[in-house]
Structures are given as C-alpha cells and as structure tokens.
Amino acid sequence: MFNPKSSNESHFNQSVSNCGDCELCTRIVDNRRVRIQSNEIAAIETIIDAHIRVEKGQTVYENRQTFQNLYTVHSGMFKSVYITQQGEERIVDVFIPGQIMGFDGIHGGQYKTTVKAISSGSYCVIPFYPLQELAMKHRDIQNRLMKMMSAKIFQFEVTHSEYTARQKLVDFILEVSDLYYSRGFSAKQFPFQISQRDLANFLGLAEETLSRAFSKLKKENIMVLANQQITILNMVKFKQIIE
Numbered sequence: 622m623f624n625p626k627s628s629n630e631s632h633f634n635q636s637v638s639n640c641g642d643c644e645l646c647t648r649i650v651d652n653r654r655v656r657i658q659s660n661e662i663a664a665i666e667t668i669i670d671a672h673i674r675v676e677k678g679q680t681v682y683e684n685r686q687t688f689q690n691l692y693t694v695h696s697g698m699f700k701s702v703y704i705t706q707q708g709e710e711r712i713v714d715v716f717i718p719g720q721i722m723g724f725d726g727i728h729g730g731q732y733k734t735t736v737k738a739i740s741s742g743s744y745c746v747i748p749f750y751p752l753q754e755l756a757m758k759h760r761d762i763q764n765r766l767m768k769m770m771s772a773k774i775f776q777f778e779v780t781h782s783e784y785t786a787r788q789k790l791v792d793f794i795l796e797v798s799d800l801y802y803s804r805g806f807s808a809k810q811f812p813f814q815i816s817q818r819d820l821a822n823f824l825g826l827a828e829e830t831l832s833r834a835f836s837k838l839k840k841e842n843i844m845v846l847a848n849q850q851i852t853i854l855n856m857v858k859f860k861q862i863i864e
Contacts, residue, residue: 664755670746681722681736681744688726690746694718697742698814700823701725701734712823715739715793715815719800721747740814784863787834789824791862794844794851813851 672695675681681692684703694716701714701722713734716722722744726732756766784792794813802808815823821831838844843859845852853859 664759665752668748668751668755670748672743672745674741674743675738676741677738679738681738682726682732683735684732686726686732688723688730688732689749691721691723691749691752692736692744692746693721695743695745698739698812699736699742699744700739700815700819701736703734710822712819715819715823717797717800719804723749739816739819786824786826786830787837788863789826790820790831790834790838791859793820793824794853795860795863797851798853809853809856811851812849813846814849 670690675697681699682690696718699716699722700712701716702710702712705711714722716736722736723732725734727749752766797813798808798811801811817828817831817835821828824831826834835844835846838859839846841858843853843855843862845854
C-alpha cells in the first residue's frame with residue numbers, strides 16, 4: 622500500500638493509524654441513498670491508509686504532484702486552487718466533511734490543483750488503485766463514485782453559468798446544507814468557516830457583491846451568517862431563489 626509519508630511527511634506526525642471514526646462508508650456509499658452490504662463497508666475500511674489532522678493553510682496535495690490517493694474530509698473545510706498566468710490564486714472547489722478531494726488527479730496521473738486547509742480539520746487518505754479494485758467487485762461502490770464525479774462536473778457548470786450573484790451564493794449554501802443533512806446534522810444551521818474573500822473568489826464574484834447578497838438575505842429574514850455559522854431562517858423562500 623502507498624505510504625503517504627513521502628508526500629505528506631509534515632502532516633504525518635499528526636496522523637492516527639485507525640480511521641474508523643471517519644465513517645468512510647457513509648461518504649463513498651451514502652447509506653441514506655444507496656443500499657450497501659456490511660461486507661462492502663468492511664472492505665472499504667481495510668484500504669483507508671491514514672487519518673491526518675491539519676491546521677489552517679496546510680497543504681493536502683500540490684499541483685503536478687503524482688496522483689496516488691483520494692482524500693475524504695473528516696472535519697473542517699478545504700479549498701482547491703490553481704495559480705493563473707497573472708500569478709493570482711483562483712479557487713476552483715471548496716470541500717466540507719463528507720466530500721472527497723483529488724478527483725482532478727485521475728486524468729493525466731497528476732493533480733491539476735493544490736488543496737489547502739481553510740480551517741483546522743482532518744482528512745483520510747484513500748489509496749486510489751485499491752479503491753478502484755474494490756469498485757470493480759462492488760457495483761454499489763462503483764456507482765456511488767461515478768455519481769460523485771458527475772456531481773462535480775455539474776457543480777462546475779452551475780457555478781460558471783448565468784446564475785445571478787444571489788443565486789450562486791444560495792446554490793452553494795444549499796449544497797453545503799444538503800451535505801450536512803446527509804450526515805445527520807441540521808440542514809438549517811451548520812458551520813461555515815470559509816472567508817468571504819475565498820467564497821467570492823470561488824463563485825467568481827466581487828467581495829462587495831457577495832457582501833450585499835449576504836446582507837440582503839439577512840434583511841429579508843431568509844438567512845444569516847454569524848460567527849462562522851449559517852442559519853437558514855426560511856428554507857422555502859431560500860430555495861425559491863434558484864427555482
């Protein structure tokens with residue numbers, strides 16, 4: 622099995638050998654949506670390589686690094702970035718607990734972006750090739766992985782569509798809400814640790830535009846962001862914004 626110490630040595634003194642608390646089965650094969658067998662859960666648990674804790678700003682993997690692993694977020698938030706020709710950082714994805722990082726490395730054998738921690742948190746290392754072998758044996762795992770990759774493609778298209786600033790913000794927060802709800806947490810109140818600067822970068826908006834969108838939602842008693850926590854006050858009206 623691949624030893625991630627070579628690429629993440631600075632993190633490994635913070636790792637633990639047992640990743641059972643990551644509940645990986647609920648991430649790769651969401652048991653609220655896909656029926657899974659106990660032997661499939663056991664098989665997934667056998668290939669988890671490490672549970673790594675990181676602080677804000679630490680790197681999970683870097684652009685052009687050889688692809689060998691996927692990474693599932695256990696806690697905190699992470700961002701996927703690349704540097705433009707003008708030397709500016711462009712955020713192309715944001716990850717919260719329950720999501721998998723590293724799909725960008727499958728094509729071409731190298732990661733296309735750099736992933737950094739937005740806040741302190743932790744993630745699990747999933748060696749890709751053992752996972753691929755597992756998916757060949759268990760159709761439910763294979764289907765779930767395909768759905769996750771497909772969802773990422775759709776998310777990219779929506780984020781860069783003709784949505785208004787307000788709709789882009791609401792669409793992203795609803796995705797975060799759905800992910801927390803799928804893990805048994807509240808869909809209306811959840812952590813939101815990304816800065817407005819990073820979020821504006823990710824959504825392709827000016828910070829001032831994003832700030833106005835937040836303010837308007839608060840003024841209308843639809844949603845509030847306070848102390849790095851989102852509270853959706855009126856879910857019906859919130860969803861109607863993108864319908």
